[in-house]
Amino acid sequence: MSKNLVELLNINKAFFGVIALDKVSFDLIPGEVHALVGENGAGKSTLMKILTGIYQRDSGEIVVNGEPKEFPHVRESMKAGISMIHQELNLVNHLTVAQNIFIGREAEFSSRFFQNDNKINQKAKEICEEIGIDIDPEIEVSELTVAKQQMVEIAKALSTDSEIIIMDEPTASLTNEEIRDLFTVIKRLKKQNKGIIYISHKLEELFQIADRVSVMRDGNMVDTFPIEEADEDMIIRKMVGREIKIKPPTFDESKFGKVALEVINLNSGDMVKEVSFSIRYGEIVGFAGLVGAGRSETMKVIFGADHKDSGEIRIDGNPVTINNPYDAVNNSIAYLSEDRKSEGIITTLPIFENISLPKLQDFLKLSFLLNEQKEIKNAEEMIKLLDVRTPSSAQLLQYLSGGNQQKVVIAKWLSSNSKILIFDEPTRGIDVGAKDQIYDLMEELADQGNAIIVVSSEMQEIIRLSNRVFVMAEGRITGELSSKNISQEKIMSLAVNRAS
Amino acid sequence: MSDSKQRLLKSRLSLKTIINDWMIVFLFIVLVALSSLNPNFRTTTNIMNILRQASFVAIIAMGEFFVILIGHMDMSITSIINIVSIFFAGFVVNNGIPMGLSFIIVLLMSVFIGIINGLLVVYGKVPSFIATLVVMNILKGLSYIYSGGLPISGLPSSFGKLALGRLGVIPYAVILMIVVAVILYVYTEHTAIGRSFYAVGGNSEASKLSGINTNFVIILAFVLCAILSSIGALGLTSKTLSGNVTLGDNILFDVMTICVLGGTSLSGGRGRVVGVVIGALFLQVISNIMVILGVNTYLQWVVKGLILIVVVLIDSRSKKE
Ligand SMILES: Nc1ncnc2c1ncn2[C@@H]1O[C@H](COP(=O)(O)OP(=O)(O)OP(=O)(O)O)[C@@H](O)[C@H]1O
Ligand SMILES: [Mg+2]
Numbered sequence: 001m002s003k004n005l006v007e008l009l010n011i012n013k014a015f016f017g018v019i020a021l022d023k024v025s026f027d028l029i030p031g032e033v034h035a036l037v038g039e040n041g042a043g044k045s046t047l048m049k050i051l052t053g054i055y056q057r058d059s060g061e062i063v064v065n066g067e068p069k070e071f072p073h074v075r076e077s078m079k080a081g082i083s084m085i086h087q088e089l090n091l092v093n094h095l096t097v098a099q100n101i102f103i104g105r106e107a108e109f110s111s112r113f114f115q116n117d118n119k120i121n122q123k124a125k126e127i128c129e130e131i132g133i134d135i136d137p138e139i140e141v142s143e144l145t146v147a148k149q150q151m152v153e154i155a156k157a158l159s160t161d162s163e164i165i166i167m168d169e170p171t172a173s174l175t176n177e178e179i180r181d182l183f184t185v186i187k188r189l190k191k192q193n194k195g196i197i198y199i200s201h202k203l204e205e206l207f208q209i210a211d212r213v214s215v216m217r218d219g220n221m222v223d224t225f226p227i228e229e230a231d232e233d234m235i236i237r238k239m240v241g242r243e244i245k246i247k248p249p250t251f252d253e254s255k256f257g258k259v260a261l262e263v264i265n266l267n268s269g270d271m272v273k274e275v276s277f278s279i280r281y282g283e284i285v286g287f288a289g290l291v292g293a294g295r296s297e298t299m300k301v302i303f304g305a306d307h308k309d310s311g312e313i314r315i316d317g318n319p320v321t322i323n324n325p326y327d328a329v330n331n332s333i334a335y336l337s338e339d340r341k342s343e344g345i346i347t348t349l350p351i352f353e354n355i356s357l358p359k360l361q362d363f364l365k366l367s368f369l370l371n372e373q374k375e376i377k378n379a380e381e382m383i384k385l386l387d388v389r390t391p392s393s394a395q396l397l398q399y400l401s402g403g404n405q406q407k408v409v410i411a412k413w414l415s416s417n418s419k420i421l422i423f424d425e426p427t428r429g430i431d432v433g434a435k436d437q438i439y440d441l442m443e444e445l446a447d448q449g450n451a452i453i454v455v456s457s458e459m460q461e462i463i464r465l466s467n468r469v470f471v472m473a474e475g476r477i478t479g480e481l482s483s484k485n486i487s488q489e490k491i492m493s494l495a496v497n498r499a500s
Numbered sequence: 501m502s503d504s505k506q507r508l509l510k511s512r513l514s515l516k517t518i519i520n521d522w523m524i525v526f527l528f529i530v531l532v533a534l535s536s537l538n539p540n541f542r543t544t545t546n547i548m549n550i551l552r553q554a555s556f557v558a559i560i561a562m563g564e565f566f567v568i569l570i571g572h573m574d575m576s577i578t579s580i581i582n583i584v585s586i587f588f589a590g591f592v593v594n595n596g597i598p599m600g601l602s603f604i605i606v607l608l609m610s611v612f613i614g615i616i617n618g619l620l621v622v623y624g625k626v627p628s629f630i631a632t633l634v635v636m637n638i639l640k641g642l643s644y645i646y647s648g649g650l651p652i653s654g655l656p657s658s659f660g661k662l663a664l665g666r667l668g669v670i671p672y673a674v675i676l677m678i679v680v681a682v683i684l685y686v687y688t689e690h691t692a693i694g695r696s697f698y699a700v701g702g703n704s705e706a707s708k709l710s711g712i713n714t715n716f717v718i719i720l721a722f723v724l725c726a727i728l729s730s731i732g733a734l735g736l737t738s739k740t741l742s743g744n745v746t747l748g749d750n751i752l753f754d755v756m757t758i759c760v761l762g763g764t765s766l767s768g769g770r771g772r773v774v775g776v777v778i779g780a781l782f783l784q785v786i787s788n789i790m791v792i793l794g795v796n797t798y799l800q801w802v803v804k805g806l807i808l809i810v811v812v813l814i815d816s817r818s819k820k821e
Contacts, residue, residue: 305709329711343709348702348769357699357710360692369690412710 004063005030005164005195006082011050011060013043015399018391020046022219023060028164028195033186035198035206035227038216038239039431040403041389044199045087047216048166052084053077064164081163085153085170087199087402087429088341091141098124098137101156127159132181146173146339147291147457154182158189165189166197169402171205172428173338175291175457183209201403201431202458203232215239240433253467257281259317260451261333261420263302266311271297273475275311279451281419284442286466287455288491294475295455296338299422303335304328315420329358334418336409338425338455340402344409347398351390352379354397354408358416382411385441387434402429410438414445421445424455439465459488471495530785544669550784555677556663556735558780560751561758562684563728565776566721568759569688570701571768572628574725576617577755579639580610581733581748586643588734589652589743592659599659606730613639614726618719632722643745653742662738673735677777680728685773697721701768757808758783766812783807 006028013021021043028034036044049055051062053071062069064080071077091100098120102108106120124137133151141149150173157165171179186196186209198210206213206227214224215238222238262278271294279285287295300306302313304322312319315331322328328335337343346354356363356375363378365371379393386407390400397405406429413421423442427435442465446452456462462469469481471494479494481487560577567574584606591602613635620631665672688694696717699707708714729748736747762779764771786807790800 303709324713325709325711326713335709337706337709342703343706346699346702346706346769348765349698353695353698357695357707357712359711360695364692368692369686370692370695372690416711 003029005065006051006197007061007063008047008051009061009063011047011062012058013046013050013055014058016391020219021050021057024216024219024221026214026221026224028197030163030195031190031193032211033190033196033198033209035200035210035213036216037200037203037206037213037235038222039389040407040429040434041401042216042239043219044216045168045401048084048168048197048199051077052082052166078160078162082166083157083160083162083164084166085157085168087168087172089146089149089153091149091152093142094140096121096138096140097128097135097144097152097155100141100152101127101137101159103156105160123159124155127155131155131158131185133178145292145296147175147178150174151178154185158185162194164195164197166199168199169201169429170198171200171202173425173457176459177290179205201429201435203235203432206230206235207232217241236432239431255282255447257449260315261302262314262317263298264312264314266298266301266313267309268297268301268306269309271475272301275472275475275477277470277477277480279420279453281449281451282446283467284446284452284454284465286462286469286486287453287472288459288462288469289472289495291457293472293495295472296424297475298472299335299424299453299455302328303333303422305335329416329418332417332419333422334358334413334416334420335422336413336424336426338428340406340409340428345397345405348396350394350396351383351388351400351408352376352393355379355382355412355415358412362415362417378415379411382415385414386411387437403431403434406430407434414441419449420451420453422453422455425457426454427456427458427461459491462486462491463488526782530789548666548669548671548674550781550788551674551677552663552671553787554780554784555671555673556732557751557754557758557784558677558777559680559735560729560732561755561762561776561780562680562773563725563732564755565759565762565764565771565773566697566724567628568764568766569697569768569771570718570721571704572621572718572721574617574632574722575629575752576613576632576636576639577725577729578748578752579636579643580613580726580729581736581751582745583639583643583646584610584730584733585737585747586647586652586743586745588737589655590646592656593652593654593743599656603734606734607727610726610730611723614723615719617726618722621722622715622718640745647743647745649745651742651744653740655737655741655743657741659738660741663735664739676731676735680731681773681777688773693717693720698769701765701770703769753804753808754783757804757811760808760811 004027008024008026010023010025011021012023024043024047026047038044046055050057053074053076056072062071064082069080071080092103095103101124102120121137128135128137131154133155135144135148135151141152144152150170154170170182174182189196200206210227212224212226213230213235215222215235217239257280259278260281264276266272266275275298289295297306301308302322304324304327313322314320320331322331325335352375355378360370363371363375376393383390383393388404388407388411390404397408400408410426427438430438442452454462454465463486466486467483469486469491470477471479471481471491473495481490560581564574564577587609588602588606591597591605592599617632617635620626621628624631661672663673667675688697696707696712699710699712700714700717704714733748737743758779759771759776760766761782762771762775762777764775787800790803795803
């Protein structure tokens with residue numbers, strides 16, 4: 001008998017003839033966190049979907065607890081003690097937190113005829129407390145922020161008491177505080193001798209929790225090694241097969257133009273209170289804060305996606321009326337949503353159609369017919385620019401890896417030629433190499449005279465990009481930091497500052 | 501570029517449209533089999549008859565197609581057909597209003613109905629199934645109040661040309677169907693607003709946040725559905741030269757079957773006008789076969805029901821892949 005929890009041997013998988021996994025082997029032992037890293041589209045999620053029975057392998061072997069297994073369906077892998085937190089949220093919006101956590105397992109909690117919501121709520125509460133998340137189990141998940149929803153996903157996976165837990169980018173939308181909570185949970189799971197497969201693009205995390213690291217590249221398993229033998233540079237080198245130099249940001253204030261966007265006393269519900277700020281052309285301004293501070297909500301109000309109670313928005317000094325995103329786009333504002341799956345991509349459309357969506361009028365011939373050639377040409381330029389891994393620009397979005405979908409959303413807003421760009425978690429799910437490329441690109445855009453707002457839960461990202469930083473807490477701006485004053489400590493102290 | 505285009509077609513063919521391809525083949529086999537079995541079937545007249553019979557229902561189905569494409573459902577088409585039929589006949593026969601003007605009035609009426617459907621869904625946030633069911637019942641009431649439930653006959657025989665006239669061997673109805681199909685094909689697949697229907701059906705929130713005026717697109721889909729239904733209604737009315745409040749009563753089922761047969765996804769975002777036309781022809785061929793075989797009307801309903809459920813099952817299977 002082997003002591004491995006999981007053993008994947010020579011797994012092969014191709015989609016429509018395109019190889020996604022090429023003889024990949026992987027194993028997991030009890031009580032370890034085995035990290036799986038690699039560039040966008042390397043095959044990480046695919047490998048895990050094969051282990052959980054979502055996809056079927058073309059060849060190779062799956063061994064769980066020493067026994068060869070077939071998982072024709074997710075149900076079977078769950079029975080074998082495997083649960084997975086998916087890269088994309090899979091919650092039912094109009095159900096409560098508790099109902100989502102126990103979805104499909106209600107029978108365990110019901111009497112003969114009636115579902116017992118009390119029991120479910122009670123149990124959900126226990127689980128949430130155990131993981132250290134502060135969520136009312138009776139609330140509908142649609143009312144939660146993306147980060148909280150992510151925590152519900154984690155609770156759901158842990159509630160099954162599985163021996164093997166797969167986490168596919170669980171921290172992509174979490175802030176440091178929540179990540180710390182998650183790590184505490186992971187450490188406890190390790191002590192209980194469970195095995196955890198941990199996929200992440202945030203390499204610094206690996207040094208906090210991983211025991212071993214496996215690196216994938218282009219569908220191949222490149223190497224597996226204990227974390228003690230690794231450092232970040234080495235992992236990156238194995239991931240991308242080349243060196244990446246991270247260059248420090250430069251800001252030249254003299255290059256900033258006139259004020260692009262001015263927001264005055266913006267109010268909306270509980271999440272946006274008396275928000276005022278302005279940004280000039282050529283500038284990159286960061287918005288930092290804890291989850292639920294009201295940053296995304298503020299941006300959505302500016303973009304016309306959420307209702308505005310009061311306040312004024314000026315563009316180029318002129319007050320503008322923005323009642324919906326359509327008005328915003330016409331006022332040259334772009335907004336990249338933090339919620340890729342439900343607000344960013346249209347999975348049923350091909351890449352090029354997603355990219356040209358905000359500015360279809362730029363892709364017309366004879367003033368009413370779509371110029372598909374032009375759309376495809378633009379999409380192919382974007383694919384090259386952002387290094388999207390896809391067989392063609394006509395691939396449907398549903399077949400792209402998470403990070404590559406994110407690149408398409410970025411491409412979409414770049415193609416809209418907007419002058420004011422609001423990026424909410426722009427690099428969510430994007431690998432290290434590509435991330436830096438995107439930062440460079442954003443700086444270039446600013447240099448060309450665009451105004452850029454970055455909302456991010458990643459402190460490093462904010463610090464790396466921003467010329468000025470606004471910090472929000474409980475719907476209010478609690479402080480503004482400019483270039484020399486920007487530091488992690490200062491941002492944190494403003495972020496926890498309860499607005500007086 | 502042509503390579504990408506090819507891949508595009510491939511990726512579009514991958515799931516739903518397989519049903520289409522499969523259907524074309526099946527249609528062909530059935531036609532060949534029938535014409536070898538029954539020499540009458542092969543005649544140009546008979547083929548033109550099938551096309552002619554399918555044409556008005558196809559036009560109506562192309563209307564419902566838009567609503568399904570955006571992920572909604574329009575139950576009110578039966579009543580739209582009825583009310584258009586009875587009012588048109590009433591205007592012309594009872595009030596002596598010229599046909600052209602009557603046509604314009606019923607068309608505006610259907611636009612109005614479509615707008616009401618759309619507004620209920622967009623601003624009332626009523627599920628489209630319920631909203632259009634309510635509108636259906638109201639329209640039904642109105643058309644019975646107007647006519648007392650009795651048909652209004654006596655439309656000028658020149659109006660009958662719409663359904664029965666022909667240009668050479670080709671019936672006007674078929675020409676009309678082809679013209680409508682070509683226009684809608686270009687509209688859906690090669691214009692910006694056409695693209696928006698697919699986007700909204702695929703993910704309406706993401707479409708809205710891409711700056712698409714989703715409210716307008718949804719209302720427009722209901723309006724197009726109502727307009728195309730009323731055009732189809734006039735065609736059906738012209739067959740008997742009389743307005744009838746029960747004209748469209750059994751049509752919703754056929755229309756849904758046609759859309760699904762044609763590869764339109766009931767969850768929205770996928771489908772093609774061409775598929776709808778093929779679906780309509782397919783259903784008509786099946787009907788004709790059943791008539792030739794002497795299957796009675798009630799059993800025909802059973803068979804059509806089975807066809808719909810089989811196609812929906814195939815569809816939901818292929819989606820799981
Ligand atoms: N259902 C599918 N159909 C076709 N191609 C697919 C499908 N799923 C994945 N692929 C392709 O397989 C490759 C690997 O994708 P996968 O999702 O495993 O990447 P990943 O390593 O998880 O990337 P990311 O970091 O972006 O999440 C990609 O090129 C992707 O386009
Ligand atoms: Mg992935």
